Amino acid sequence: MESPCIKTCVINPKDGLCDGCFRSRHEIACWSSYSDAERRTIMQELKLRRVRANG
Template sequence: MSGASSPCIRICVIDPASKLCEGCGRTLQEIAQWSRLTETERLSIMATLEERLSSLRDDAAPRRST
């Protein structure tokens, strides 16, 4: 489907703990269904990805002891 919105940045690595793609923040189910979703559904998911990736990075950051 040409011209469809996609957050893919070609860094396709699934985080084992969160089950999110470390590149785009989508779940495997979202990735698999992407071409069948409407543009509205895609944009709705894309609106959540920045927050997902931020949480993923926060969880992966090393913890400092005080």
């Protein structure tokens, strides 16, 4: 599974999430070691985070 990174790597100090992909620092750091199932779960969570961030 590919990374959700869009090369806009800025961690928002308010919520600790990347402004580009909405992953946490921990998720970014561990992405390559996650199983496909773990990545799919995070990808689903990212959709919700994006909706919340964009109101």
